[in-house]
Amino acid sequence: MAERVCDSDLLVIGGGLIGCAIAWEAAQRGLRVTVIERDEVGGGATYAAGGMLAPLAEADGESPFLRSCCRSAELYPGFVAKLRDTVGLDVEYRTEGTIFVSLNETDDEELESRFRWQRDCGMNIERLSRANLLGLEPSLNPEVRWALLFPNDHQVNNRRLIKAVYAAACSAGVEFRTNTNAERLLIRKDGGHQVIRGVQADGKVFEAEKVVIAAGSWSSRIAETPETGIVPIRGQMVAVRNAVPPVRHTIYSRRGYLVPRLDGRLIAGSTTENAGFECLNTAGGISTVITNALEIMPGFANQPIVETWAGLRPRAADHLPVIGPDASIRGLIHATGHYRNGILLAPLTALVVADLLTGSSPEIDLTPFLPSRLMI
Ligand code: GLY
Secondary structure, rough: OOOOOOOOOEEEEEEEEEHHHHHHHHHHHHOEEEEEOOOOOOHHHHOOOOEEEEEEHOOOOOOHHHHHHHHHHHHHHHHHHHHHHOOOOOOOOOOOOEEEOOOOOHHHHHHHHHHHHHHHHHOOOOEEEHHHHHHHOOOOOOOOEEEEEEOEEEOOOOOOHHHHHHHHHHHOOOOEEEEEEEEEEEEEEEEOEEEEEEEEEEEEEEEEEEEEEHHHHHHOOOOOOOOOOOEEEEEEEEEEOOOOOOOEEEEEEEOOEEEEEEEEEEEOOOOOOOOOOOOOOOOHHHHHHHHHHHHHHHHHHHHOEEEEEEEEEEOOOOOOOOEEEOEEOOOOEEOOOOOHHHHHHHHHHHHHHHHHHHHHHHHHHHHHHOOOHHHH
């Protein structure tokens, strides 16, 4: 008979930033929480991310999704301060802002359009002339035409962040089962209803009355999970030593981005590839990332490469996150599909999911993010 483990109120499948932040928040609200992680904590998309907290730089238009991203960005200062107070770790939250450069006429049109709709929505956005931009960032391409500055689009060191959230979750009593593969959901019948009973992982039965699926790209691979159609979208990245003078802002073009770290690294990203679960670098992918970085900063060519890596972004069919209770299995909650915004959306997702778990009303309307929208 399978070994039974049944001392938790909540099982969180997935030990990335989303799963750990939910576990930490739920534990602070009095739940006994176990996180089941197939690999190491934070080893997937959390490790691979760039750490941009950039709702405006990445937005296509005004929407409930953009408002949620802005709300989560607003939560960040409190989130990192609480982490510092709880576990004494600095996660390198940087507030220099984000710059979006124009390098050709098509870029001009895109930036003009973005400037108009964001200003009309009352967003904090500024125009920078070439001279102003090069004054702020002398290492950028001298042929840049102009740029947008998003003063409220910040960044965080995602690799330090996950260490801090993990430590905070441990200090709140969360138990972690790493290198443990969640194979299937366990479901029981109660009258005409399906009710979650737990999770089978590595042949063991973990019992709990609540389960959260926060398994990123692996969310659709757990047997008996109602299908949300999450697919992995590969992003390849390169880090070089930062230039002299160093780039200080996060810099986007329409084709790529640069993110400076306080440890002296400059990260360049990224590809957007449908390559299944092949999480690796290819010559073509790295070449694309470097070409786009060189366009923003020609001096990138002289900087020593210190790391290359790849990650898998979890994406739903409509590219929106999947957050909310499952419509057919009572006690099951989805918190996945954060695609390009997992680091940004972690604080808000944790609050909202903890609200659902404890019977409070979430502070945002979850309708656009409910898993039921994706189920046939
Ligand atoms: N948020 C940046 C990326 O996914 O590449």
